[in-house]
Amino acid sequence: MIDPIVEVADLQLSLVGGAGPVNILRGVDLQVAAGETLSIVGPSGAGKTSLLMVLSGLEQADAGRVKIAGTDLRQLDEDGLARFRRRQVGIVFQSFHLVPTMTALENVALPLEFAGVDDALQQAHQALTAVGLEQRLQHFPGQLSGGEQQRVALARAFVAKPKLILADEPTGNLDGETGEKVMELLFGLQHEFGTTLVLVTHDPKLAGRCQRTIQMIDGCLQPVDGMVA
Numbered sequence: 263m264i265d266p267i268v269e270v271a272d273l274q275l276s277l278v279g280g281a282g283p284v285n286i287l288r289g290v291d292l293q294v295a296a297g298e299t300l301s302i303v304g305p306s307g308a309g310k311t312s313l314l315m316v317l318s319g320l321e322q323a324d325a326g327r328v329k330i331a332g333t334d335l336r337q338l339d340e341d342g343l344a345r346f347r348r349r350q351v352g353i354v355f356q357s358f359h360l361v362p363t364m365t366a367l368e369n370v371a372l373p374l375e376f377a378g379v380d381d382a383l384q385q386a387h388q389a390l391t392a393v394g395l396e397q398r399l400q401h402f403p404g405q406l407s408g409g410e411q412q413r414v415a416l417a418r419a420f421v422a423k424p425k426l427i428l429a430d431e432p433t434g435n436l437d438g439e440t441g442e443k444v445m446e447l448l449f450g451l452q453h454e455f456g457t458t459l460v461l462v463t464h465d466p467k468l469a470g471r472c473q474r475t476i477q478m479i480d481g482c483l484q485p486v487d488g489m490v491a
């Protein structure tokens with residue numbers, strides 16, 4: 263593959279649960295090209311979220327290779343991983359993960375402020391306008407609907423123009439119509455910025471919007487319909 267932004271080889275992850283260590287990712291190989299949209303589907307508990315956690319640097323793999331936008335994540339310490347996340351990755355979670363004590367504007371400005379950007383609030387204002395929330399800048403998450411909260415989360419994920427967006431069930435907590443609108447916004451922003459998108463979903467319609475779909479089964483990635491992971 264030319265110019266892959268995600269390069270994962272023989273990735274292994276085990277986490278310690280109540281009954282001892284569990285092998286969650288068991289030899290994952292994956293390449294995603296710059297600008298590509300990829301969906302990952304598969305049964306509950308197969309390891310999809312865990313893979314996104316490793317790709318975002320929120321979880322450290324036990325073995326294998328994880329290179330994102332040319333950075334070998336396994337060589338980074340906690341500070342390096344935090345810097346990597348701020349610069350290269352935007353994350354959209356099912357349950358929004360906004361800071362409840364901050365307004366929509368402050369939530370979106372946060373990644374820019376961490377990155378030392380001077381006009382963080384101005385850029386956050388623009389990003390919220392782009393998702394149709396210019397009338398909600400000073401609202402706190404608790405004063406927003408689920409769909410509005412997810413639009414704030416989309417603005418926050420895209421505001422620093424990361425190379426990679428990781429989305430975990432971004433419409434999972436929304437009703438059908440609201441989910442459709444959030445999906446349109448997500449793909450609209452992805453297209454506008456040419457961002458690489460890796461999306462975990464149980465929704466076949468959402469998965470079908472991506473250029474490529476693969477499935478996670480029992481900690482391993484497998485092709486869907488003859489496609490190659």
Ligand SMILES: Nc1ncnc2c1ncn2[C@@H]1O[C@H](COP(=O)(O)OP(=O)(O)OP(=O)(O)O)[C@@H](O)[C@H]1O
Nearest residue numbers: 277278279284286305306307308309310311312313
């Ligand atoms: N912190 C943890 N400690 C121990 N086990 C964990 C931890 N986090 C996840 N697991 C286990 O890892 C497995 C994979 O979980 P993961 O959330 O990645 O699956 P998933 O495919 O995203 O599932 P779903 O579709 O239900 O969200 C599950 O069996 C889960 O119980």
